[in-house]
Amino acid sequence: MEPADELLNDQASLELSADPMRLNMGPSHPAMHGTIRMVIDLDGETLVNLDVQPGYLHRGFEKSCERGTWAQVFPYADRLNYVSPMLNNVGWALAVEKLLEIEVPERCQYYRVILGELARISDHFTCNGASAMELGAFTPFLWLLKVRDWVWDILERETGARMTHSFGRIGGMAAPPTVNFKDDVLRVIPEVHKVVKETEIMLLRNRIFLDRMQGVGVLTKAQALSYGVTGPMARSTGIPYDVRKDHPYLVYDRFDFDVPVGEDGDNWDRFMVRLEEIRQSVRIIEQAIEQMPDDGPINVDDPRIVYPEKDDVYTTIEATIAHFKLVMEGLRTPKGEVYSFTEGGNGELGFHIVSDGSGTPYRVRVRPPCWYNLAAAREMLLGGMIADIIPTFGSVNMIGGECDR
Amino acid sequence: MSQAVVDRLNAQFGERVLETSDAFGDHEVVVALKDWVEVAQFMKDDGDLQMDHFIDLTAVDYPERESARFDVVLMTRSSVTGARIRLRTHAKDGEEPGSLAGTWSGANWAEREVWDMFGIKFNGHPDMRRILLYEEFVGHPLRKDYPIDKAQPLVPYREVSDIDKLPPFGIEEGQPFARIDWESRLSGGDNQVSPALGVQQGQRRTLSDSEAAQQVQARIEARMAQEAPEDAAEEGSGE
Numbered sequence: 001m002e003p004a005d006e007l008l009n010d011q012a013s014l015e016l017s018a019d020p021m022r023l024n025m026g027p028s029h030p031a032m033h034g035t036i037r038m039v040i041d042l043d044g045e046t047l048v049n050l051d052v053q054p055g056y057l058h059r060g061f062e063k064s065c066e067r068g069t070w071a072q073v074f075p076y077a078d079r080l081n082y083v084s085p086m087l088n089n090v091g092w093a094l095a096v097e098k099l100l101e102i103e104v105p106e107r108c109q110y111y112r113v114i115l116g117e118l119a120r121i122s123d124h125f126t127c128n129g130a131s132a133m134e135l136g137a138f139t140p141f142l143w144l145l146k147v148r149d150w151v152w153d154i155l156e157r158e159t160g161a162r163m164t165h166s167f168g169r170i171g172g173m174a175a176p177p178t179v180n181f182k183d184d185v186l187r188v189i190p191e192v193h194k195v196v197k198e199t200e201i202m203l204l205r206n207r208i209f210l211d212r213m214q215g216v217g218v219l220t221k222a223q224a225l226s227y228g229v230t231g232p233m234a235r236s237t238g239i240p241y242d243v244r245k246d247h248p249y250l251v252y253d254r255f256d257f258d259v260p261v262g263e264d265g266d267n268w269d270r271f272m273v274r275l276e277e278i279r280q281s282v283r284i285i286e287q288a289i290e291q292m293p294d295d296g297p298i299n300v301d302d303p304r305i306v307y308p309e310k311d312d313v314y315t316t317i318e319a320t321i322a323h324f325k326l327v328m329e330g331l332r333t334p335k336g337e338v339y340s341f342t343e344g345g346n347g348e349l350g351f352h353i354v355s356d357g358s359g360t361p362y363r364v365r366v367r368p369p370c371w372y373n374l375a376a377a378r379e380m381l382l383g384g385m386i387a388d389i390i391p392t393f394g395s396v397n398m399i400g401g402e403c404d405r
Numbered sequence: 406m407s408q409a410v411v412d413r414l415n416a417q418f419g420e421r422v423l424e425t426s427d428a429f430g431d432h433e434v435v436v437a438l439k440d441w442v443e444v445a446q447f448m449k450d451d452g453d454l455q456m457d458h459f460i461d462l463t464a465v466d467y468p469e470r471e472s473a474r475f476d477v478v479l480m481t482r483s484s485v486t487g488a489r490i491r492l493r494t495h496a497k498d499g500e501e502p503g504s505l506a507g508t509w510s511g512a513n514w515a516e517r518e519v520w521d522m523f524g525i526k527f528n529g530h531p532d533m534r535r536i537l538l539y540e541e542f543v544g545h546p547l548r549k550d551y552p553i554d555k556a557q558p559l560v561p562y563r564e565v566s567d568i569d570k571l572p573p574f575g576i577e578e579g580q581p582f583a584r585i586d587w588e589s590r591l592s593g594g595d596n597q598v599s600p601a602l603g604v605q606q607g608q609r610r611t612l613s614d615s616e617a618a619q620q621v622q623a624r625i626e627a628r629m630a631q632e633a634p635e636d637a638a639e640e641g642s643g644e
Binding site for chain 2: 053054055058060062063064066067098099101223225226227228229239241246336337338339348350352354362363365367371372375376379404405
């Protein structure tokens with residue numbers, strides 16, 4: 001008799017273990033965007049227990065900020081949410097400006113809005129594209145990334161870099177808009193509309209996609225509030241909280257735009273909220289381009305805050321000294337503590353900064369939206385199937401750089 | 406809008422509200438450590454306030470302050486009224502504020518992070534583990550007296566006994582610039598100079614004296630001593 005048949009006759013050895021199976025998912029798993037480890041207890045394919053372990057991308061952002069000048073935080077801020085770095089740049093600039101109690105010129109505010117909304121579009125493109133790709137729909141991913149690249153072309157022409165721009169400055173921006181800025185943006189807008197439409201045609205009636213997204217990874221309104229969830233993820237549960245509407249900063253109060261909200265808080269709602277937000281961002285951009293003045297200063301007129309013109313630095317002693325002081329000692333901020341928050345790609349991006357009156361931040365705390373969104377992921381995943389981790393975790397849009405800092 | 410929250414808390418707790426502030430437009434209420442959980446719970450449950458949206462919980466280290474070393478800061482928002490408030494308390498080193506994880510689930514991870522980064526434990530927290538760093542990490546890095554270029558002891562590879570991971574860089578390397586020399590400042594010295602300048606003046610603190618660094622050095626030496634004879638033998642055979 002074959003050994004396999006012997007086993008068949010032995011009933012005891014065939015009985016499967018009733019204990020949950022422990023599985024490690026990540027930290028280097030293709031679906032764990034960035035590096036997240038999940039320790040899972042499985043009963044069959046059902047998740048009975050789950051421990052989400054972030055931290056694999058921790059690089060000491062907050063500690064690093066405490067040893068440079070205020071301006072030297074910009075490159076670090078870029079690398080928080082590296083999919084929409086411009087939003088972080090502007091968020092940090094606004095935080096320090098709140099401490100300094102200054103407001104940048106109107107033209108700069110519009111410029112920041114447009115660049116920020118372009119960054120938001122690219123953020124949502126990436127998230128939705130990746131969500132679709134992970135469920136097997138590779139085409140929308142490529143289409144969305146194609147247009148994202150055209151959006152990044154604009155950002156590259158403006159800032160010189162595609163991703164980590166370091167373009168924000170305290171009291172302004174590093175450079176004024178290029179001559180063709182408005183035309184470039186207007187040229188890419190129809191493409192954005194087109195690709196969003198195409199994505200909808202591809203996905204919204206696709207049975208597989210619907211089954212994987214609808215009713216999966218449900219987060220209730222109460223859970224979202226309790227966990228501190230913000231951004232598209234909070235809006236998908238029906239909380240109409242958008243910093244741009246509730247606490248308008250820059251010139252957001254001058255634009256007419258809607259805050260899309262979902263009902264069920266499942267993957268589908270998160271997907272749809274992001275898709276609609278792309279359209280709303282485009283609306284904001286169109287209005288901002290119309291209203292943005294064509295000339296005027298970009299930076300505040302205060303030599304204690306803003307770097308002098310490079311030409312002057314090389315030709316006059318005053319500007320040389322001003323530049324030296326700003327670079328070596330940093331600008332001086334008043335003593336105090338502020339919390340400034342903006343709508344980042346994933347929700348409320350807050351900078352809680354403490355100043356002791358010197359040229360160096362005493363303490364910088366960034367409130368990363370991903371951190372609290374990810375904390376809620378446990379609630380969304382527990383009791384579900386192991387395969388549902390992929391779309392649910394994808395729609396949380398965890399960005400490692402921001403989450404782990 | 407947020408002023409209403411401050412007024413309500415003043416009316417409810419009277420003397421127990423130690424301080425209020427609205428500097429830079431951020432409304433803030435300071436309470437004693439023992440009132441921390443009660444005030445937070447009240448803010449959430451009260452019909453007028455309904456601060457149900459958890460925003461953030463963090464800490465700030467003031468090592469030179471005599472009264473209490475840490476500020477623990479909570480930020481919440483009301484999804485009903487849209488009001489925001491910052492609640493603050495002071496904690497001495499070793500004191501344990503009550504955990505708010507039962508009030509807002511988001512406080513769970515936030516408090517774990519504060520424990521990880523500052524070494525403030527929260528009383529009654531369901532799961533007080535480190536969250537961003539690993540269990541074997543020595544110290545709490547966001548404390549001001551934690552040097553930014555401190556080397557951590559090597560962690561033996563878990564479960565597998567004989568795998569030794571050496572860092573790719575020497576212990577004296579790292580990032581030698583910082584603005585304030587906290588170690589000197591806290592020990593009463595007046596060396597406020599940035600260590601980057603200190604290098605030129607011969608003041609740079611070296612890591613060689615620290616216990617962790619010595620352990621690492623000893624292991625490196627032991628390893629080199631172990632490998633050296635083998636290398637010599639290989640070279641010999643090659644010739």
